[in-house]
Amino acid sequence: MTIHHFKGFGGVRLEADISGDENDPAILLVHGAGQTRAVWGTVAEGLVQAGRRVVSLDLRGHGGSEWPEGGRYDLAAHVEDLRAVLAQLGSRPVVVAATFGGWIASIALSVDGSNLAAGLVLVDMPVRSDPQVAKDIGERLRKVGTKVSDWDNRALDGVDLDAVSAQLLDAGPSLKLPTLVIRGGISWVRQAEGTKEFDKSLPDAEVFEVADADLLVMTDRTEALLAHLLDFLERKQPRTANEFRAGSDARTLRDAMGCFATGITVVTALGDDGAPIGLTANSFTSVSLDPPLLLVCIAKTSGTAHRLREAEHFAVNMLQTSQQPTSNRFAGKGQDRFAATAWHSGETGVPLLDGSLGSFECKRHAVHQGGDHFILIGEVVRAQYEPRRDPLLYFRGKYRRLHFA
Structure with a gap:
């Protein structure tokens, strides 16, 4: 594993772990608010073992990434950070983004998304945020190892929660790349307002609800998340090369x-x-x-x-x-x-x-x-x-x- 620095929006330094063979298909992991890239540890290890090159990114104000002096943590700044990172990668990765990271990825990839990424996976992403539930999630995440000192408290105050739902519903129809949506089958995320409308707006999406995942699939059912994720990747971003031989399907040759x-x-x-x-x-x-x-x-x-x-x-x-x-x-x-x-x-x-x-x-x-x-x-x-x-x-x-x- 190596530590790599990217240049984000406004010159903010963003830190990431990179693991796996550089010739393997790339995956970019984006965590949620109040987390760090460490939350992806088990998932990242499983992806590397499955033959993927994994880039696990810390958002601005989180983990090893820079805490901007001006305290700019609005959603637009995060979106431009992600687009900047994608432009600096040598290949188009599948972006796997959880909770708040899903908001960032959805909006970032709604413009020229297929030029920047090979696919999108949204994990536990609510379309409308409930402030009380957001607080409960934060407390839950701290119990599984994320420390408050690992992220800037100002980061949670930088996003206009009332405006996010409309932005996501606008972004949905423009996400014209293979998309996987994963959420808990009994979680509040599934029941949140706008969820079904967002799912239906996606042009090329698969939706999976993981049974027995109460709050977050990412922490409650990590193995189930990894299984769905690897299945999606093998179908949408296979490691083995496609092959054409004389007399076979001309479409393969065209591709x-x-x-x-x-x-x-x-x-x-x-x-x-x-x-x-x-x-x-x-x-x-x-x-x-x-x-x-x-x-x-x-x-x-x-x-x-x-x-x-x-x-x-x-x-x-x-x-x-x-x-x-x-x-x-x-x-x-x-x-x-x-x-x-x-x-x-x-x-x-x-x-x-x-x-x-x-x-x-x-x-x-x-x-x-x-x-x-x-x-x-x-x-x-x-x-x-x-x-x-x-x-x-x-x-x-x-x-x-x-x-x-």
């Missing part, structure tokens, strides 16, 4: 290819009638600098494939982060793609999309057959780009953006 992150382009040209045509493509690469050649792969089933194959000139428009709607528009059917897209004619007459990261105007150099696609090679006659913009990326079937630690 394997999807592990290579790419940019996204829109290939444009003029049709026989002089009207603009175009489609979205991410199979694009440089071929040669002398002569200046590039290629794109076009599906033969595309409605504009035959016109792109015959066009004397075409353009490749590289998309930037705000052009996700453009990518969807040119990948879909049944609409006038150019009517809703700002564009202008390039020097060769081909359509260039306004606001793109860059564009390449090409004359047709060669066309080669490639199975269900054809390979269109173009000689670049003019290129332009905007270095201050960031690319729109595609990885594992989803749009992505660059993240800078």
